[in-house]
Amino acid sequence: MMKVLAIGNSFSQDATRYLRKIVQASGEDMKVVNLYIGGCPLSRHFKNMNNDERAYSLEFGGETTGFSVSIKDALQSDEWDFVTLQQVSHKSPDYKTYQPYLDALSAYVTFHAPCAKQVIHQTWAYEDGSARLTEEMGYETSTQMFSDIKAAYGKAAKAISADRIIPSGESMHLAVRHGFHNTHRDTFHASLGPGRYLLAATWFEALTEKSVVGNSFCDLDVPTDFDTIxxxxxIAHEAVESYR
Incomplete structure (x- = not known):
């Protein structure tokens, strides 16, 4: 059974909500753990790491457990196959905000989980027309924001010699290019149906290296028709193939 630990925030929460269920529908199983603090940047992960703070809500298989843990607690709790790292969404376009925190976190993961492959979770751009995109971030279009995000995460992956990138941002970007505009729920988080499903499908393909096309899981939190799934x-398959 593959074991995946995400050190993230609400964006990794969105991405892992359906992941285990998609894996189970493929006939396998996956241990999926997300360390959740809403809006948590790499700088705060770094602080929590140094202080060994039990500041994270432990989510298992896309569900909240009610337990609070530290990064070290989680890393030492199992033999992980993959550990994912990411920046908070509003800082994701600016690689200067990643360091020195990313390098330090990567070294910490290597020390406590030496057999785990480290993976970069590429987050996504805000929705076109949103105040967060234009007023907060200063972009005219989501394409502009994603271009900077993609470049920054590419640098991040090289900096820590990541095993791979999970191209969630690419998938969300491709959805719009395919004419689908229901992947966000509040202009920045993923929608509870198609958006979260798209992200989980992307993680499934990137981590298992198997195609998600034809997977039977469809019991989403928001009813979603077969054609959309x-x-x-x-889209997830197209995104991951483009990063192989």
């Missing part, structure tokens, strides 16, 4: 599968 099929489209999300095709």
């Amino acid at each position: 099929s489209l999300m599968q095709e």
Whole structure:
């Protein structure tokens, strides 16, 4: 059974909500743990790491457990196959905000989980027309924001010699290019149905290296029709293939 630990925030929460269920529908299983603090940047992960703070809500298989843990607690709790790292969304376009925190976190993961492959979770751009995109971030379009995000995460992956990038941002960007505009729920988080499904499908393909196309899982938190689920599968497959 593959074991995946995400050190993230609400964006990794969005991405892992359906991941285990998609894996189970493929006939396998996956241990999926997310360390959740809403809006948590790399700088705060770094502080929590140094102080060994039990500041994270432990989420298992896309569900909240009610337990609070530290990064070290989680890293030492199992033999992980993958550990994912990411920046908070509003700082993701600016690589200067990643360091020195990313390098230090990567070294910490290597020390406490030496057999785990380290993976960069590429987050996504805000929705076109949103105040967060234009007023907070200063972009005119989501394409502009994603271009900077993609470049920054590419640098991050090289800096820590990451095993791979999970191209969640690419998938969300491709969805719009395919004419699908229901992947966000509040202009920045993923929608509870198609958006979260698309992200989980992307993680499934990136981590298992198997195609998600034709996967039977469809019991989403928000009812979603078969054609939409099929489209999300095709988009996730296209995104991951482009990063191989």
